[in-house]
Amino acid sequence: MYVCLCxxxxxxxxxxxxxxxxxxxxxxxxxxxxxxxxxxxCRTIRSIIDSVSTTTESGRGRRV
Structure with missing residues (x-):
């Protein structure tokens, strides 16, 4: 999905x-x-930052 259309x-x-x-x-x-x-x-970027941070801190990792 596109986060930044610009x-x-x-x-x-x-x-x-x-x-x-x-x-x-x-x-x-x-x-x-x-x-x-x-x-x-920027709100979407912040949300992705929070999601990735939470996922990596829990030790589950994240596919990129």
């Missing part, structure tokens, strides 16, 4: 940026461009 960034790309170390919307934006234009996707 930059054409998918949830898989955002998740990969988070797994690689991005932990804020600004860091995700720097890594893949999502959220760098209009900002509409």
């Amino acid at each position: 930059q054409g960034v998918t949830n898989e790309t955002v998740s990969a940026a988070i797994v690689a170390g991005a932990s804020t919307p600004k860091q995700v934006s720097a890594a893949c461009g999502a959220g760098s234009e209009c900002g509409r996707c």
Whole structure:
């Protein structure tokens, strides 16, 4: 699914940026461009950050 239509960034790309170390919307934006234009996707990015963080902290891992 596309998270950022302005930059054409998918949830898989955002998740990969988070797994690689991005932990804020600004860091995700720097890594893949999502959220760098209009900002509409920032809530979705924050939600993905929270989801990936929760999943990796519980030890289950996450497919990206």
